[in-house]
Amino acid sequence: MSDKFSAGMRLGLAATTIAVFAGAAGYGLAIFQDGGRTTPQASDAGRKVLYWYDPMVPHERYDNPETRSSMGMKTIPKYADEGPGEAGIAIDPAQAQNLGLRIVAAQTGTLGSALTATGSIDFNQRDVAVIQSRAGGFVQRVYARAPGDVIGAGAPLADLLLPEWAGAQAEYLAVKRTGDAALTRAARQRLALVGMPAGTIAAVDRGGTPHNVITISSPINGAIKTLGVRKGMTISAGETLAEVNGLGTVWLNAAVPEAMAGQLRPGQSATATLTAFPAERFGGRIAAILPAFQVDSRTLTVRIELPNRGGRLRPGMFANVDFGGTTRSALLVPSEAVIRTGKRTLVMLALDKGRYQPAEVQTGQTNGGQTEILAGLSEGEKVVASGQFLIDSEASLSGVQARPISTQAATPLKQAAAKAGAYATVGRIDKIDATGITFSHQPMPALNWPAMTMSFRLANPALARGYKAGDRVRFSFDQSPAGPTIRTITREAGQ
Structure with missing residues (x-):
């Protein structure tokens, strides 16, 4: 009986030891990421403690180390000499390698703007x-x-x-x-x-x-x-x-996503591929962009008029529509680096000294696995393209605040741009005269400007040489005391 009792005692002690170590290991994963610290060591003696807290609930602060947090966890000290500049959470390089983190830099590249949609054939109600x-x-x-x-x-x-x-x-x-x-x-x-x-x-x-x-x-x-x-x-x-109802021409009603609608205009060419005739392409033009917006699908209906030679296009047929498009330069990150929460869009910044911080961004178009960043990042800033969801979860648990769009770091490239055109966008030239150029340009999130038509001064009249009304261009400008002033202008690809 005593041998059996001793064996049972040894088994119970072993189980208890395993549980203790497992709990300590789990807690260690939580605290090593807050400021890169582990459980307080003896080397911390003499440092001034401001308060004690639990990294899992950082908003709770305690005045002694014996108090346990609302989650029942032991608290750790917050030292006075921990600089406020240490943003985000820290991850040991070995742990980062185990997580399979992949770091990429935000870079300016070429974004294709191929616009596609689906639709169906309908009668031409004008005929x-x-x-x-x-x-x-x-x-x-x-x-x-x-x-x-x-x-x-x-x-x-x-x-x-x-x-x-x-x-x-x-x-x-x-x-x-x-x-x-x-x-x-x-x-x-x-x-x-x-x-x-x-x-x-x-x-x-x-x-x-x-x-x-x-x-x-x-x-x-x-x-x-x-x-x-x-x-x-x-x-x-x-x-x-x-x-x-005549069948000489038919309508192709395409459901265009809201994000694409601003890039289309009546008269623009379009090409349709029908399921019934997969080897053929049918060309037509946008006859109208209907005013009614489909709230449930977040789409607009674009009406394309197609010739119907031989009466082969029948109402009800399904079609894929290609509106063509152009290429343009944009600040890009891999699409997999973007975290969409439903309320906002984030990327996980890779900072110095193995630290990471979420940053809120505003995204534009996505194509070829690349997503356009309109605001929130500067060229050269590094983001996590793989494993970012694990870090984002830990950042949320640790109460790390995301960097807002308005405070993205300025890079040397951006600082140089401030001297010769701090802002850049794409627009269509509506008018050119001796004093400046009038553009219908895209939104400017950095200035909280919507898409609109406005006039810009020319820093040098020679900049407008070779351009005419109707040209689509990319231009940079700055906010001088005399008003928005153009510094550079280049024709968009495909013009």
């Missing part, structure tokens, strides 16, 4: 023929037609018996037989006024007998949208009998 009865009567005969049928121009739809027209024609023929030219002209004019087609009047003239049965037909090639005539029914003047 619609509405067929109505011009007099009251009866449907004597209908032809074998149905909604959806594709018919040619002149295809008969129905025969109508129109008593009113028959009486007017008989009166005209009687007046014509009198030989009175004036009365004959008046009677003929009456036939036109009641809505009788010129062809029917000519047939009455030639035959000398009334034509009281009139065949209505389609004036255009197209598909029957509605057909409201049946044999024997009574119709009234002005009643719609049928609608025919």
Whole structure:
């Protein structure tokens, strides 16, 4: 019994020891990242302690080391000689290697602006023929037609018996037989006024007998949208009998994401690839950008008009649309380095001495695995492109504040830019004169400017040489006492 009891005691002590060491190791992972410190050592003796705290809940402060935090953890000291400049959290290089951290620098590169969207074919609603009865009567005969049928121009739809027209024609023929030219002209004019087609009047003239049965037909090639005539029914003047939609051109309604909408304009070319004809490309132009915004999908509808040779493009067909695009320079980071929380967008900065800090950024377009940074980073700053989510989680637990957009560090490149154009953007030249240039330019987050049209002074009139209204350019400027002044200007790629 004593041997069994001793073995049980030894097993219990071993389990307790493992639990203690495991707890200490877990806690050590939490505290080694706050300021790069481990559990206080004897070498810290003599340093002034401001307060004690738990890195897991850094906002809680205690006045003695025996107090445990609200999470039940032992507190560590905050020393007076820990400089305020030590931002972020510190990670031992060996630990960083274990986490698989990959560091890249934000660099200016070329961003392709290929714009693509999906859409579906629809009827061209501007090419619609509405067929109505011009007099009251009866449907004597209908032809074998149905909604959806594709018919040619002149295809008969129905025969109508129109008593009113028959009486007017008989009166005209009687007046014509009198030989009175004036009365004959008046009677003929009456036939036109009641809505009788010129062809029917000519047939009455030639035959000398009334034509009281009139065949209505389609004036255009197209598909029957509605057909409201049946044999024997009574119709009234002005009643719609049928609608025919032309198929010579069709609309492609593309759902364009909100972020792309500002880059499109009516008249711009577009190319469509249809699932039904994967080996062919159909070219067209943007006819309109519809004003209604789809809140649920955050898209705008862009209407593209496509020629429909042979009537092969049918309403309802699915299509991929390529709006083309240009390339331009931009500050880029790998897309995998960007952390989107839903409320803001972050990157994890890699600072000196193995420290890391989240930084809030404003992003632009994404293409080819690269994301454009509009604000929050400077060229040359290093960010974590792999493993950043682990650091961000630890930073959140440690209460590390993200660097706001307005305080990004100035690099030598940025400082040099401040001397010869602190701000840069892309815009279209609207007007050039002796004093300056008027641009319709993109937003300027650094100045809290939205996209707008405004005038800029020219630091040197020679800068505008070779440019004209309509050119798309990238330009830099600074805020001089005389107003925004252009320092550099270059034509955008593809111009």
